[in-house]
Structure formats: C-alpha cells, structure tokens
Amino acid sequence: MALRARDVSIRFGGVLAVDNMSLDVEPHEIVGLIGPNGAGKTTFINCLSGAYVPQSGKATWKEADLLGRQPHELIRRGVVRTFQNVASLHDLTVLDVVKLGQAVRHGNPMRQLRDMLRSERARDAELIRTILQPLRLAEVAHQPIQSLSYGMRKAVDLARALAAQPQILLLDEPVAGLTAQEGAMMSRVIRDVRDRVGCAVVMVEHKMDVVNATCDRIVVMASGARIFEGSAAQVQSDPSVRRVYLGEP
Amino acid sequence: MLMFTLQLLVAGIATGSVYALIALGIVLIYKCSGVVNFAQGAFVMLGAYLTYGLVKLGLPAYVALLGAMILMAGCGMASERLVLRPMMKAPLVAVMTVTLGMLILMKAVCLAIWGPDQLAFPRLFPDGAVDVFGIFVTYNYLAAFVLSICLSVGFLAFYQLTPIGLMQRCTADNPRAALAIGIHTSNQISLAWSMSAALAGIGGALLASLNGLSLGLADIGLVAFPVIVLGGLTSLTGALVAGLLLGVLQALTDGLLTPVAEQFLRTYTSIYSAGALQQVVPYALLVVVLLVRPEGIFGQRGTERL
Ligand SMILES: Nc1ncnc2c1ncn2[C@@H]1O[C@H](COP(=O)(O)OP(=O)(O)OP(=O)(O)O)[C@@H](O)[C@H]1O
Ligand SMILES: [Mg+2]
Numbered sequence: 001m002a003l004r005a006r007d008v009s010i011r012f013g014g015v016l017a018v019d020n021m022s023l024d025v026e027p028h029e030i031v032g033l034i035g036p037n038g039a040g041k042t043t044f045i046n047c048l049s050g051a052y053v054p055q056s057g058k059a060t061w062k063e064a065d066l067l068g069r070q071p072h073e074l075i076r077r078g079v080v081r082t083f084q085n086v087a088s089l090h091d092l093t094v095l096d097v098v099k100l101g102q103a104v105r106h107g108n109p110m111r112q113l114r115d116m117l118r119s120e121r122a123r124d125a126e127l128i129r130t131i132l133q134p135l136r137l138a139e140v141a142h143q144p145i146q147s148l149s150y151g152m153r154k155a156v157d158l159a160r161a162l163a164a165q166p167q168i169l170l171l172d173e174p175v176a177g178l179t180a181q182e183g184a185m186m187s188r189v190i191r192d193v194r195d196r197v198g199c200a201v202v203m204v205e206h207k208m209d210v211v212n213a214t215c216d217r218i219v220v221m222a223s224g225a226r227i228f229e230g231s232a233a234q235v236q237s238d239p240s241v242r243r244v245y246l247g248e249p
Numbered sequence: 250m251l252m253f254t255l256q257l258l259v260a261g262i263a264t265g266s267v268y269a270l271i272a273l274g275i276v277l278i279y280k281c282s283g284v285v286n287f288a289q290g291a292f293v294m295l296g297a298y299l300t301y302g303l304v305k306l307g308l309p310a311y312v313a314l315l316g317a318m319i320l321m322a323g324c325g326m327a328s329e330r331l332v333l334r335p336m337m338k339a340p341l342v343a344v345m346t347v348t349l350g351m352l353i354l355m356k357a358v359c360l361a362i363w364g365p366d367q368l369a370f371p372r373l374f375p376d377g378a379v380d381v382f383g384i385f386v387t388y389n390y391l392a393a394f395v396l397s398i399c400l401s402v403g404f405l406a407f408y409q410l411t412p413i414g415l416m417q418r419c420t421a422d423n424p425r426a427a428l429a430i431g432i433h434t435s436n437q438i439s440l441a442w443s444m445s446a447a448l449a450g451i452g453g454a455l456l457a458s459l460n461g462l463s464l465g466l467a468d469i470g471l472v473a474f475p476v477i478v479l480g481g482l483t484s485l486t487g488a489l490v491a492g493l494l495l496g497v498l499q500a501l502t503d504g505l506l507t508p509v510a511e512q513f514l515r516t517y518t519s520i521y522s523a524g525a526l527q528q529v530v531p532y533a534l535l536v537v538v539l540l541v542r543p544e545g546i547f548g549q550r551g552t553e554r555l
Contacts, residue, residue, distance in 0.1 A: 051429060075431035087426030091418060100419055103412035104431035120410070160430065 002027045002200045003168055008047055008057030008067070009224075017043040018054065019224035023202070025168065030194055030201040032215035034208070034235075036244055040224040041204040042084055045170045048202075049081040050074045061168060075104050078167030082160075082174055084204075086153045088146065094156050095141045098127050101163030131159050134189050151182040158186065162193060168200040169193070175210050183207065187214045208232075220244070255384050257504040258497060263390035264459060265496020266397035271452040271469060272476040272488035273401060274445030280421035280483055281434075281441045283341055287348040288328065289449050290470020291355035296321045296450020297370070297457035297466055298359050304371040314373060314454055318447045325446025329439045337435075356467050367463040374458065393455040400451060401489055404444070408485065417441065421483075472499075475531035479538050480547050487547030498534065499527040 003025040010018045018040045025031050033041050046052040048059055050071040059066040061079055080101075089097065124141075132138045135155045140148060145156055158174060171190070175183035187210050194201055205211050211218060212232040220228040220235060222244040228235060235241055271293055278286045299320050303313035328351060336344050374392040378385040408414040420427040420437040428434045453466055476495050480487025507526045514520040538546060 070433070071429060072431045072433040080431075083429065087423055087429065089419065089422045089426060091422050092415075096415055096418075099412060100415055100430065100432070103416060164431070 002029075003048075003059070003061050003202075005048065005059040005066075006057060008044065008054045008059060010043060010047060010052055010054040016224050018047065020057070021221065021224065021226055023219060023226070025200045025202055027167075027200050028194060028198050029217065030190065030203060030215045032211040032218040033202055033204045033221060034206065034211060034218060035221035035227075039221040039244075041221055042172055043224075044221070045081060045172050045202070045204060049079060049170055072104060075164055078165065078199075079170070080105075080161045080164045080166035080168070081170035082154075082157045082172055084172040084176070086150075086157045090146055091144070093142050093144055094132065094137055094148070094159070095124060095127065097145060097156055097160050098131055098163045101160035102127070102165075105164040127163065131162050134192065135159050136185065151178040154178060155182070155186065158189065162189075165197070166193075166199050168202070171201065171203045171205075173204055173206065175205060175207055183210050186210075190214055208236075252383060253504065254501070257500045259384055259386050259390060261497035261500030262493060263394040263496070264456070264500065265493040266394045266401070267452045267455045267459075267492075268469070268472065268476055268496050269489040269492025270397045270401055270455075271449050272473050272480065272492045273404060273485060274448040274452075275473055275477050276480065276482065276485055276488045277417075277441050277445045279477070280485075281417060281424070282333070282438050284333070284344050284348065285474070286442075286445070287345060287470060288351035288355065289445070289473055290467040291352040292321060292325065292446045292449035293453035293456065293469050294359060294464060294467040295324065295355055296446075296453035297462050298363055298453075299450065300373075300454040301363070301368060301370060301457070301462055310371055310373045313371075314451070317454060318451050321450030322443040322447040324450075325443040326439050328446070329442035333438075333442070334435060352467060352470065356464055359464060365464065367461050370457040370462040372458075373454065389458055393459055396455060397452070400448065404448065405485060413440070472528075472531050475535040478535055479545055481545030484545070484547035487545060491546065495531055495534070498530050502527045502530045 003023065005021065005023045007020045007022060008018055009016065009020055021040070021044050023031070023033075023044075033044070035041055043052065047054045047057075048066060050066075050069050050073070053068050057067065061077060064077060066074060066079065092100075128138050128141050132141055135158065137152065137155055137159060140152065145153055148156065154174060154177070158171070161169060161171075169190075174190070175186050178186065190201060190203065191214060193199060203211070203215060215232070218230060218232060218235045219226055220238075220241050227244065228238055228241050230238070271289060274292070275286055275289050278284060278289075296317050299317035300313050303316050304310055306313075308316060332347060332351060333344060336347060374388045376388065378387040379391065380386075408417060416427070416432050416437055417440070419430075420432055420434050420441075424434055427437070453469075456466060456469065472495065476491045477488050479494070480489075480491035503526070510526060511522060514522075
C-alpha cells in the first residue's frame with residue numbers, strides 16, 4: 001500500500017470540512033477524487049500535503065506518517081501537490097518556478113554538489129526539454145509567470161510539481177478553467193508521468209470527461225465524507241452519487 | 250576647486266558604497282519578512298567592535314575581519330531565532346519596535362564592554378594613496394570601495410543565480426505560496442537575517458576604518474532608512490544606487506555646502522557652526538523624492554505588501 005489515509009477529520013469552527021475520510025492509493029494508480037463544491041476535497045489534500053493538521057485520523061505514505069509534518073518535509077519524501085488557485089508570483093520566470101520545484105526536493109547534499117558542478121545552461125536545457133517541452137511551455141521558459149494565461153499558469157504549477165520528482169502527486173483541479181485542448185494535454189502528461197516514473201496520483205477534478213479519461217478509479221466525496229468508490233461507469237449510474245450532485249433527496 | 254570637488258566625490262563614493270552594502274541588508278530582510286530592521290545600525294556598530302576586539306586578541310586584521318563577519322552572521326541568525334521567530338504572529342509594528350529595542354540593547358552592551366570614547370580602529374589596509382589623474386585616493390577608501398562593491402555584486406549574483414537565492418526570492422515574492430510549495434520559509438528568513446548582519450558587520454568595520462570607531466556608528470542606521478526608502482524598499486539595485494548617491498551627497502554637503510552655510514550664518518547671525526548639515530541631507534532628499542515619487546526611485550507602484 002502506498003498511500004493509506006484513515007478516518008481523517010478536520011473541523012473549522014462549526015464546519016466539519018473533512019469527516020472521517022479514508023483513501024488508499026496504490027503506486028502506479030491514478031485515483032480521481034470528485035464531489036460537489038465544498039465537499040472538502042481541497043481541505044483533504046491540504047491535510048495530506050502538510051498545509052493543515054487534521055484533528056484526528058492517520059495517514060501514511062510507504063509506512064511513514066504524513067499528518068502534522070510541514071510541506072517541506074513531505075516534499076523530500078516525494079509527496080508533492082499542485083494548487084486549485086495558482087499563487088501569484090510577480091518576479092519569477094517559468095523556469096525559476098520549475099527550478100524551485102527541483103530545489104525544494106533535494107535535501108541530498110551529494111546531488112546538490114553534482115548539480116552545482118554542472119553548468120547552469122546544461123541544467124536549464126535539461127529542465128526545458130524534460131519538463132517544459134511536454135507541457136508546451138518551452139517557448140515561454142524565460143517569461144515571468146505573471147504574463148501567462150491562466151491555463152499556462154496551471155501548467156507551470158504542474159511543471160513545478162513534476163520537477164520535484166513526485167512519488168505521489170496530489171493534483172487539485174488541474175484542468176479547471178482550461179480549454180479542452182489544454183485539458184487533454186494535461187491529462188496526457190499526467191498519465192505519461194505515471195507510466196514513466198510510476199508515481200501514484202490523486203486527482204481532484206470536476207470535469208468528468210477528463211476524470212474518466214485519466215483515472216483508474218474514482219472516489220466520491222460529499223460533506224467531507226467518502227460516499228462512493230468505483231469505475232467511471234459505476235459512478236455515473238450510482239443513485240447516491242446522483243443524489244449529491246443533483247441535490248435530490 | 251574642481252580638484253577639491255573630485256576629491257570629495259571619491260570620498261563620497263567610497264562611503265556611499267559602504268552605505269549601499271548596509272542598505273542591501275535592510276532591503277533583504279524587508280523583502281522576505283516585511284520587517285524594517287531598525288537594529289541594522291547596531292549590527293554595523295557591533296561588526297566594527299568585534300573586528301576591533303579580535304584584533305586586540307592578537308589576530309591579524311584580515312582574519313579578524315573575516316571572524317567578525319562570521320560572528321555577525323551568527324548574531325543575525327540568533328536575533329532571528331530568539332527574538333523575531335517567537336513574534337511571528339505579532340503585528341509588524343510590534344516586531345519593528347522590538348528591533349528598535351535590539352538596537353538599544355546592543356548599544357548598551359558595546360558601551361559596557363568598550364566604553365563611550367572613540368577608539369583608534371586598527372589599520373586594516375596599508376597607509377598611502379594612489380594618484381588617479383591628480384586625485385589622491387587613499388588605500389583605505391579604495392579598499393572600502395572595492396570590497397563593498399565586490400561583496401554587493403557577489404551577493405546579488407548569489408541572490409539571482411543560485412537555487413538558495415531563488416528560494417530567497419520566492420519567499421520575498423509570496424511567503425505563503427513559498428511555504429505551500431515546500432520552501433522552509435523560516436529558515437530562509439533566518440538566512441536573510443544572518444546574511445544581512447554579516448554584510449552590515451563588514452560595512453561597520455569599513456566605516457570604522459574610514460572614520461574611526463565609536464558608538465555613533467549605530468546611527469548609520471538612521472542614514473540607511475532614507476537610503477532604502479529612496480531605493481524603493483524592495484529593490485536591491487535601488488539600495489545600491491541610493492547608497493552611492495547618498496554617500497556622494499553627504500561628502501559634497503560636508504565639503505562645499507557646510508562652509509558656505511557657516512559663512513552665511515557667521516555673517517548674519519551669531520551661530521558659528523552648521524556641523525551636522527550632512528546628516529540632514531538624506532532626509533531632505535527623502536522628502537523631495539517622496540513628494541515626487543512616493544514609491545521611491547526604483548520601487549514599483551503597488552508593491553507595498555504591508
Ligand atoms: N481554512 C478554512 N477555514 C474555514 N473553513 C474552511 C477552511 N478551509 C475550508 N473550509 C470549509 O471547508 C469546506 C470544504 O471546502 P473545500 O475547499 O475543501 O471544498 P472543495 O471540495 O475543494 O470544493 P471546490 O470543489 O469548490 O473546490 C467548505 O465548507 C469550506 O468553507
Ligand atoms: Mg477545492
């Protein structure tokens with residue numbers, strides 16, 4: 001078992017944002033996490049990635065405890081996330097952001113030393129070729145991210161996460177607000193990463209066509225709790241899922 | 250007259266480059282933690298006294314200088330860890346007031362150890378001067394200038410080109426985002442404080458080698474603030490340019506304006522001295538610049554994050 005989260009709960013004042021949520025993800029697996037607005041998907045990801053400390057529950061990644069650790073510790077263990085709302089960074093270029101992704105991963109001094117000895121240019125070229133090229137960001141590598149379209153900034157966020165060499169990738173709505181073309185590209189890159197490095201992926205997303213095309217398995221959340229799990233077809237035909245989405249009693 | 254002006258210019262540029270070094274540190278801290286560090290002047294003073302102390306212990310001047318720089322880096326880190334980190338959640342105004350307290354404390358410590366009198370600072374650089382087209386540039390001025398510029402450029406290269414510099418810039422740009430993407434932001438802030446204190450410490454030793462060693466060195470902090478506001482607070486290049494500009498203006502005021510002003514005062518009033526005129530210049534300049542460009546010379550409009 002790669003990721004194993006059990007009975008994770010977090011409350012904000014009167015709101016029980018995540019309510020005894022459990023999730024297992026195998027290596028090589030892409031799990032879609034869906035649910036209506038406010039279901040607690042982002043909050044759950046925040047708990048797993050170190051942004052929030054849940055009040056109860058347990059989560060392990062390859063037997064190591066995740067909860068209560070800081071993001072920078074988790075990233076060194078390969079737990080990497082992207083964001084629903086990409087943060088605004090004024091001064092940095094696309095390549096800078098990708099380098100940051102790489103820099104936060106390596107606590108390993110030997111590797112840092114080796115990187116330092118290689119020429120800056122060779123390192124940049126490699127990052128552009130391996131990470132920016134597939135996301136069609138190579139041409140804008142030296143532009144400030146502030147100058148990019150929303151879709152491109154989402155792609156930069158994914159690029160940063162990939163540069164951190166994730167073992168488990170937590171994606172929060174990677175294709176929301178993107179054009180169909182951009183969405184298809186992101187989906188392709190996500191599957192490709194899984195195929196190449198074998199990392200596990202949890203993908204929060206509302207766009208069902210992308211979820212169906214990308215994910216191996218789908219977990220449905222509502223009001224902070226997990227209500228269903230199954231294949232795309234099962235999810236679509238399940239009455240309890242229809243109920244939470246359509247608001248039927 | 251021209252020669253005299255050029256001579257003043259040389260002195261001004263040398264002092265100004267040291268101001269720039271000190272201002273760089275203030276901007277560095279401001280950028281990544283939003284705190285205007287009023288204790289920077291105390292770091293300057295302490296750096297000079299530590300260099301003095303290490304020389305008195307028998308170390309060679311350069312070793313003492315290096316040792317003081319390392320001690321100052323430690324001092325900056327300790328200030329951040331022991332004083333500022335516990336105040337992480339406090340309002341910025343409270344934090345800044347505490348840095349003012351640190352200034353007073355460090356001054357008191359130096360007063361207790363080294364006394365109130367001006368001390369003869371050990372000679373860091375050989376006596377003598379080079380003659381550049383008839384302008385005499387003493388080795389002291391030359392060394393202060395060259396060392397400050399090298400350190401400033403080296404620091405900027407570090408900041409712009411290395412992965413750690415990149416983490417510094419990201420923390421400065423958006424601390425919350427930096428934290429979320431896995432940067433250990435509190436370590437970055439510690440690093441900023443220690444680099445800033447080290448730069449200030451070297452600056453202090455250089456200023457002391459130019460003007461002598463006394464507690465008054467801490468007042469340099471008061472000059473540094475107009476410098477960084479002029480530079481635009483968040484711009485490292487701005488700090489460099491404004492530091493140089495201020496050094497030159499002070500030297501020219503001291504050499505040209507003060508005598509004229511004193512002449513005038515003596516003729517028409519019974520006041521004999523306009524001695525501290527060069528201390529007023531930075532603030533006069535500040536008022537003028539802020540009236541014209543409230544965001545400073547190099548500041549961007551709307552970068553204020555407070
Ligand atoms: N920091 C917080 N403080 C207070 N309430 C919060 C906080 N974070 C989340 N919540 C609440 O938790 C609930 C779940 O929010 P969350 O953002 O996790 O939903 P989501 O499933 O990601 O929704 P969406 O699909 O709209 O992104 C909401 O009611 C939200 O208001
Ligand atoms: Mg969300």
